[in-house]
Amino acid sequence: MATSKLGLNDFCKSEEEEIVQSVFNNIIRDCNGILPAFLNLVIDCSNAKSGKSFSDAHVDLKLGCECREAYSLDYIKGCPECGCVYTKDILALDIMKEFLKDGVDAIEKYPTATSRSFLSLFEFLRDKRKHEEAIQKLAKDTRINGSKETQIMVGFAHHLFSQLIPGKKYEVNEYAKQLPDKCGCGCMATISKGDTSVGSERTWHGRFDIILNNTIAVTLGNGETKDSDNEDDECHDTNLEPARKQRKVETESTCDICDEVRANNKHDSVLLESKVVEQIIAEAITNGFAQVNRNENTLSHFLIPTIAATVDHVCICLYDPLYDCLLLAEEWMKLWIPQKDILDHKTIVVVWLFLNFTVFTETKMAAKHNLDISGLHAQLQNHLVYYREVETRKQFNSPVVPWSFAKSYKASVCE
Template identity: 25%
Template sequence: MATGKRRFEDSLTGATSTACKKCHDNDDDEIFTSFPVKLIRQIAKHLETLCCESDYVFKTLKILNCNGADYNGGIPFAKAYCSVTPGTRTLYFGSVFVHGIKMLTAFLKNRQVPTDLPRKRLLRKLLFFLSDEGTHLLLKDLEKFHETELMMVLANHLYGKLTSSSKYMIDKNSTKETDHCPCNSESCRLSGQFADTGIGNEEVWHGNLDIIVDNDMVGLSYPSGNKEEILGGNEAKIRHVDLSRNQQIISQTIVFSFLQKQRHPDSNNFLFPCIGAAHEGMVVYFYDSQKDILLESSFIPFMSVEGKVNVHAILASWFAVNYKYLSSGIPCSKSHDDKSAFLSHVKEKLGIYEHNLKFGNLGVPVSFEDDESDLEVEQSDFLSETRWELLELGSMPDGHSEQYCLLDKEM
């Protein structure tokens, strides 16, 4: 497999890359006939590893406890608490992308091109991306970017390049608005725009996603809870961010799934993703708000052990950001308890998740004040008597409180 990866990366240079760039510039379908057989064979190997082997899987997660329905009010994503444990089911990565695997395999085997325009466009995007060395080599040098810069670069040079639309939204509160990509290329401009990326409801989990890819289809997040910047000289080193079982991303994934179901009730399935990304790689989370199933993928590094761009990361990104066309939903199970138990943990506020989530225009978090008229407190004779004594002391004239003043002086 290592040799195959090396040959594949080597084949991306030279005449092949130049020819495919020319195809891309012409913006026609020549890529489907001119795509080299050598690359087809190598992609087939990587696709088999990503989708059909145990190196990359989805695991179900079960929620033990969470603050998604906190009585005291809504919780921002950065402070979300969600204790989880592995569920009983493990799926191959390709299990939820059957439609996409069939489409890509048909092309790799017989150069069969989808007849409908959206899927045809997605396939063309993937082939151009894999064929153009300059398009994805930027993934080799992600460590130099700070948090916000990283998300913008990934959206502009990876996720946005693989979707049917290159448009995306950047959290307008994250950084100063600009049309220039942080990749340091003077001619590179952002294909996305700064906007309100807030999702949720002030009474439950809520907050802003770093990036929303393809306008409203996929959430992209760099979790804030486990990172720390260390300033030294002119550089800032960022410690490793743990994407596995990340509470912030889990809460964002669940809210995003409920929101998407609310906005797209006619979807074929309700398995919606949120991608957690860091400098080293990515994790894909899925939540199905109808079946109450939460999935977490294996960690997918952006670089291979040979120091090459990891093609598995490119393929996984293509599947995830285009889930609308490539996902087949969660395969049926007769013997496993797949449910995450989120619905039972938030049953008192489930109606908010199902019907009252917002996309943008989130206000100040709501906190619920106690209604003293309905509040029942256990009576205590001791506290009742002491309370009146304290009230009397508090209202006593200054002359009668001299002894207490002396006590204060002694203390």
């Protein structure tokens, strides 16, 4: 693959530099929900021992059980609580603060991996309009031959996620329906396809839609939303939302994280849609183990990201297989600015930070901040050994097709 002709110095005092500084400032100062917090999830039970495919994964969260019980008791004992971690507390903030102060010049003293990550973001932002138009054409143009879902998968792989990592290395599921050899947006780029499978017959398993840099999994859904037929249904009681527990990471006194989450009648929290969450969690856990098994020296202390996306939204799940710590963004981030067909800079930069997680995220989060463990290790017991042996690029008899997870991500907690 050809190397970029641009260097970091080409972005000094540039519009791209200003965009990144603005988003960094919002991240560092975030005390009012500008970015979604990450829920510190505990698993009540699952079928992780059963060797099920991702689409058949069952994960019952402790929070979900507590919400159902609280609802049945009419909240006599109050709302359940869930620990939360701010996005900024997961990230390595030193470089962000220095970039705010000195811009591109601040990057020079950091390792090559850091400068290459920044360069990939700057290049994407400079060419953003080209990539926006490509994704929109693949999502909306009915004249494009083949599976629309597959075309969108290709668009996201080639024109979004891979553009945000050095080397732009990706593979899409080679078993995808009507997978083209060339990108259908008109750029005629060759599509990189391959074996995106992970897991084993004794663990959760399946094929991701996209694998980035042989490490980060991306799974796609069609983004349809499901609203209740009855706005006044008691399942949509605004008291159904759990309260956020006092964070275990110390914050400024101005951050009122202990307040109860204010919910609307549509319950936008991704946590409340069971099948979506179950599949994302199963994928994040299985890929987390596979990546640490493959590269223990480099990745064993990180929260490994898994990305879930629709045409309009993106969500991030993080799992540390060493400490058994599971975090899920409390809501989906919007990819596009409404009515403008422009990618949201804030969302793009946040996704970029997690795609380059070995550069921009903290290690040993669970141990440093005494976060709750998910409990999966204890539940697996002797079966844990199979997850500690799990690999990528494993063949299965029943391929998991793209866009296999649930169609909706909006539902009430009592579903």
